[in-house]
Amino acid sequence: MVVGDARLKRHSGWSEVVYHSITGMLGAGVLGLPSVFSHLGWAGGIIMLVFSLWVSWYTYLLLARMHEVPDLDNKAGNGVRRLDRYDQLSCYVLGPRKGKLALLPFQLIVLIGVAITYTVVGGDSLRAFAHFITPNLAMGKWSFYIIFGAVQLMLSMLPTFNELSMVSLLGAVMSVAYCVIAIVMSARVHPAKGTVNYAPEAVERTPIERTMGIFNALTTVLFAYGGHNMALEIQATLPINEQHKSSVPRMERAVHMTFVVTALAYLLVSIFGFYAFGTSVADNVLLTFSHGPTSWVVAMTDMFVVVHVLAAYQVYINPVFIMCEASLARRTRGGSVNVIVQTLLRMSLVVGVTVVAVLIPFFGSLMGLFGAIGITPTTFTLPPLLWLMLKQPAKWSFDWCQNWFLVIITGLMGVLGTIGALYGIINAASTYHLFAN
Template identity: 25%
Template structure:
């Protein structure tokens, strides 16, 4: 997030002062502003009331992906060649973090697997989404079609953006094509794309955090059902004639503390790709592979040691190996970042 805010500020600065100006930007004020916005949106009581924010976030996602894809294609045409190789970054290439060694390439490959896994971490909110669907038709049928379409479209866009971006910049490809110095022109289009990323992340934060909010509040109300601080809903009329907004003091306090904590952690450890890879590695195998596979086996009564059972177990084991490798690569990346790290220092 800090990287994206800096990119917006830097493009405006370089437009005025020229591309050679480093335009150092402090990202902390922008992160604080993002946290304040999330505190406000976090007061939305229930997951099903986020439908409009989810739609906006999805539209923004398509928007900046199309911009990145279009700029990548134009860069390939401008270069009149396809850069990069089928095996990835060449060993011995000098990058901003030094010369790429065989060991570094292996760790970075593992880290990239974690980043890919994070892109498919939707499974942790799959049940919450299904609970918001109306029936008929049956929720599971609607969810099956929606999952198939969304995964196919997501994979298509990610593959196109990744491959085209690498073809455009080759071994010098940055971690974020739109926000890390990959594309520099046109400034106005880059600003629009990066603003779309910010709006998308606002919605994504809420979509992923609302189930956590609901779980904590449900458990608190079970344990302390007589506490007015936890259970009492205060109705507030924001506009004349509108439905009242339900304000809960426990929800207000605990969600605000949660957002402040996550904002401080983001400011304290601004290692976007490494942290993303670690989160993806941790959540991918158990939530996206293991539990769904085991539930399918139980639901369909798949016989133990049958061909289908063995194939499913091999798939689960292979994904476990990928997750462990991705976690290891991300941890190594974070350890490398920590060597030159200064807390809350985000001037770049």
């Protein structure tokens, strides 16, 4: 007997899990990774990228392995309980009250924060494409955020991950495509010796700017790994039956494939982007190519970015819909939410996300902020902590030491990154005017 959410449709294969995961993991944040090197340098940037890739892969596997636990209500049998959402896992390990307090605030920050950031990058990319087609277009960037939000209103009417399969597949293809273009475009740049600066210390910055830049760079890298927040929801779509006694082996295979693609994209975009432009690289590496004979390629890539973030937005916002609808269902007599209430709830969330994006359109600093206060705890800190509490490895064993090291070091990185990101947003806000072009 396998216990789980009876309302879920569990008919995905591991390949569908791969492109859901790639769409969620390989996001627009990859385009900001070369700028991280402008604060950390070659050595610091590569070390941080490799470390974060390893930790992210490891913690994703931890979540996958905690998806199935013994069914405590069926002790006499061989029952398996499936923890279909991250909050279910947290509550299972920590108890209902502590579990919600430990996870939900951070998870909601990630899911909604990434949706806000993707509205910004999607609107900016749509605006860049429109200006390539019509250079004298007078519409402000806020107009494109609203257009992006309107498309999301329509996509948000799709009820579950199963209905999002083709959207996620298209998003995964687009994300790989714009990463390949960014790599090829950067590789074609052959800077003359001495014309590009690769030393962060050579850039004129005050000590506080240099320190805050390093802090923000650390969590800009961490922002690239928000996929953990949908890991259990994605794994929940895998069936358990006579052929497949557990979902874990297929999920692990999908995780390995996802991280092979992710690692190649992150490392190559970062290294080639920084090699081409050094410390002068833009927050979004594609913006560095926005003028010149290859501008049409950049315009095409901008549309790839738009399509990808349209899909990735849905992967992130869908768990929020599920949580809100489940909360409402518990408060109704029939235990369900009617279509009208469901539609109004989803519309309200998308409109709210769009309004916030219009008010805080700072892509680079938003990446650092949400990476620090949301993605760091839920991706890097909480999985090893839950593993320690659930599996209880022997004190001072390798498993115990490794997981406590990750809890402490990633928690510290989150604190430092929050400080750096807030500093960046305050500085950016001082020159921003609402409804500006």
